[in-house]
Amino acid sequence: MMRLKTKNAIKDTVVSIIAIAIGLIIIFPIIYCVCGAFKTESEFLTPNLLPGSFSYTKNFSDALRKGDLLRYIGNSFIVAFFGTLIRMVLSILAAYAFAYFDFRFKNVLFFLILGTMMIPGDVLLATNYLTISKLHMLNTYFACMVVSFVSASQMFMLRQRFMSVPRDMREAAQIDGYGDLSYLITILIPICRPVITTLFVHSFINLWNAYLWPLIVTASKPAMRTIMVGITKLNSWEDENYQLVLAGVCISLIPSMILFIIMRRNMRKGGMEGSLVG
């Protein structure tokens, strides 16, 4: 019995070590990026992975100043935050209507919204670009976020969550004189806070990371670029300057890394709820 236990412990240790080694290979690009960001220009030409010292921060200040990344970070924050906010408001309102109201064409409208999931956004790029340019909204924050306002999967998750709240709660609130909107804001949203927070974080990361659409709608005005577009403009084939690029990439990764760590913590506490939404 004792021998079996030690045998298992040894096996676990060996497997753990193998797993960590594989894990390090998987995150190697991230390690490489962080190390590269601290290298001087001449260090970058040597094949060493580690930089001379981690206190060399000229690349970061250069990226922020020369690449105008500070401005782009601001743009990204505005787009990701307000885009997510509007997306959440739309999804919550629709989810509430589908969870609590009965009306004609309910199923048709429900599937009309869910149907948006069937069409990949990339397919619509060209025509959406034309719409935005016809509305004279190219190079605006609104243009950068507008295609993300509809999230059927989010609406669906919220509806499921709302439906799991006992209906008696709403009836009791109605007797106490709550209207639908005040019930939604003062009671339902606080109850469903965990799901809403998860969806908010997830959606923020998605909008922060978006690339192709912001690239297209801000093409003619560099000051409106988001950070993800900005970092790709830090070098060119002629002037490779990779240490600057990697510093820019590191900066762009900070928000999603922080949220990733928070998300990992929550997941270990509370299962996978909400992490499935795209």
Next chain:
Amino acid sequence: MKMKTRKNLKVLLFLLPILLFAVVFVYYPFIRNIVNSFSLVNAKGEIRGFAGLENYRYTYGRKDFPQALKHTLLIAAINVPATLIITISLALLANKRRRLSPLYETLFTMPMSVSMSAACMIFKSMFSPSVGIINYVFGLKIGWFESKETALAACLILTIWMGIGFDFLLMLSALRGIPSHIIEATRVDGISPLRRIFRVQIPLISPTIFYVFCTNFVLAMMTSAPMIIIMGVSAESSATNTLMSMMYQSGFSSSDYGLAAVLSITAFVLTLGFTILSFVFERKRVHYQ
């Protein structure tokens, strides 16, 4: 009666915002795409008459179209199985909870926090022929982005890497969701671990595998960012085009919206077709408990 109209008005207020944006930015452009593909469209995107199948003939007859189609299908054909094999293996490795589990689970999932364009820039640097670490570590002297094959290989490695994090999480939670008495039973019966994996665990998580298969397939068919970011927009770079990056490179840069519409629709129809096919297959092979 008055009550009823008031109630309908309220429903309308709750639903109108999302419906408005769904119609204007999803359904209208989708239908407009179809219409555009059969029309003469000028550089401002205005329709200037009926073109029949002319746009399709022009697009499919272009020299770069067969290449773009081939690359798109190739990426999907390699990316999807590779991601499945890697993430299932990782999930099997991490399945049992050990003391160091949180550490390596975090390492496995970390790629999901990296955005597409950030990953492209990192990989562009890693594969750089002069200063890149890949050539150094493996003792190669390849100009990765100079020839079509190696450039596509680099892009493939990149897209596979991007998918690892999230799909691993899904596989892991599916594996851990298998009731422990089933695994116990295989132990009691003395079934070999390999047999247990292929005959018990993988069939039991087949719904998740199917989900990962479909989502990955759609993503792979829409691959464009690596080609656009890493290869840039130029005549030579069109050698590595996929359907979607060809739409960006030829459609946008020359405002050829007829071409862009045909390429979008082609990508969409192919994706939908294969997805429907896999749903037919699903009925036979995927086990739901």
